[in-house]
Amino acid sequence: MAELVEVLQKDCLNSNVSVLDLLRKARFVAQKLDMKEMFEFCTNEIEGYSKKSVPDYRNVLVEYKAFNPLKGWVPIEVPSGPLSSILERHVNISVGEMEEMLKRDSAIACISVPADCQQQLCKWIGLPFELEIKSFFPKKEFIRIFNIVRNKISDWALDLERKGILGGEYVFPTDEKENARNMSITNNFNAPISGSNIVGAATNSTLNLNNTNSFDYEGVKKLLESVQKLLPAGNFAKGDLEKIQQDIDEIKESLSKQDVPAVKGKLKDLADFCKGIAGNVIASGVWAQIQPFLC
Numbered sequence: 001m002a003e004l005v006e007v008l009q010k011d012c013l014n015s016n017v018s019v020l021d022l023l024r025k026a027r028f029v030a031q032k033l034d035m036k037e038m039f040e041f042c043t044n045e046i047e048g049y050s051k052k053s054v055p056d057y058r059n060v061l062v063e064y065k066a067f068n069p070l071k072g073w074v075p076i077e078v079p080s081g082p083l084s085s086i087l088e089r090h091v092n093i094s095v096g097e098m099e100e101m102l103k104r105d106s107a108i109a110c111i112s113v114p115a116d117c118q119q120q121l122c123k124w125i126g127l128p129f130e131l132e133i134k135s136f137f138p139k140k141e142f143i144r145i146f147n148i149v150r151n152k153i154s155d156w157a158l159d160l161e162r163k164g165i166l167g168g169e170y171v172f173p174t175d176e177k178e179n180a181r182n183m184s185i186t187n188n189f190n191a192p193i194s195g196s197n198i199v200g201a202a203t204n205s206t207l208n209l210n211n212t213n214s215f216d217y218e219g220v221k222k223l224l225e226s227v228q229k230l231l232p233a234g235n236f237a238k239g240d241l242e243k244i245q246q247d248i249d250e251i252k253e254s255l256s257k258q259d260v261p262a263v264k265g266k267l268k269d270l271a272d273f274c275k276g277i278a279g280n281v282i283a284s285g286v287w288a289q290i291q292p293f294l295c
Contacts, residue, residue, distance in 0.1 A: 003166035004029055005157050012154035019146045020046065020096050026153045033165070038156055045095050045149060054090035057148045062089045062135035064113070064121065076121065076133065077275075086117070089135055091145065098142040109139045215260045220267070220293055224248055227286050240277055244270065244286075267293055 008025055011017040027042035044052060064086075065073040078087060091098075093111065101109050111134065113121070118133045160166070227248065231241065247270040254262035271290040 004032075005160045005166045008157045009154065009161070012150050012157065018099060019149055020099055022150065022153060023095060026156070029157075029160075033160075041152070048094035048097070049090070049092040052092075054092050058091045058145055059088050060091055060137045060141045061087055062137045063087075064133055064135055065110075066131040066133050068131070073134070073136075078121075086121075089137075091141070095146070095149070098145070102139055102142055107139055108136050109142065110134045110136045215263070216293065217255060217258065220251070220255060220263060223290070223293070224251060236277070240273075243273060247273065264293070 008022075008029060011022050011025060023042045023046050027039055027046065030036075030038035030042060049058075064076040064078060066076055068074045089111070091111065113133045113135055118131075121133055122131065227244075231244065236244070247266060251263060251266045251270065254266055267290050271287045274287040274290075
């Protein structure tokens with residue numbers, strides 16, 4: 001019979017093993033070794049985060065829609081400024097719920113919006129009466145989250161092996177348990193995952209907004225880099241994608257000349273174009289992130 005840790009490593013590489021089953025096995029190993037951080041990570045992913053702090057890799061870019069009894073789900077235009085931050089939401093549901101949602105035909109997932117947030121949206125946006133509001137995003141975000149979870153478990157299992165902690169069929173020897181207790185965890189289970197988030201650097205604080213009289217050239221460069229990374233996930237029509245790429249190229253050219261009016265003008269063109277692409281969460285996010293640079 002293979003050692004427990006070896007089985008866990010193999011399961012991390014086996015796409016036929018569901019993420020939920022993988023988490024259950026990892027939690028079992030963590031509980032056997034009395035490794036509380038890993039046990040809590042697995043428990044949170046299995047049960048959902050509820051009111052607990054949700055890790056950054058579970059952030060997604062969303063589009064809000066209100067239910068109109070006559071027209072169905074109608075997109076809500078979230079204005080720039082204080083409200084633009086709510087375009088990024090934490091997915092706090094359990095991995096099991098995500099796996100069930102992935103089985104459905106639609107490519108778009110929706111999650112409920114807390115009642116207090118719905119009331120604020122209705123008030124701030126000026127809706128005439130309180131409507132049911134939900135947030136929508138591509139279900140491929142679940143796959144991205146699953147890949148991160150698999151990688152975290154895999155890294156942890158490899159760390160165990162490097163420390164000589166392998167286990168038997170269902171038990172760990174006393175010396176291996178002692179090694180585990182003295183083991184420093186190199187895998188920060190709640191840490192942000194660089195470059196893996198669909199919102200990614202486009203919403204991180206690394207986009208230093210201009211708080212002086214000088215224009216934030218570096219912030220715009222990082223914004224463009226982030227947009228470029230997000231484009232493949234956007235399911236854009238070919239013509240729309242070409243137009244966005246053309247705008248990006250023109251902004252880069254203006255940046256190289258340090259022509260601030262031209263940069264702002266072309267950023268506005270890009271923002272307006274993205275705003276006009278209805279129902280595309282990536283385009284909505286690009287529009288929201290450009291707004292601070294137009295002030």
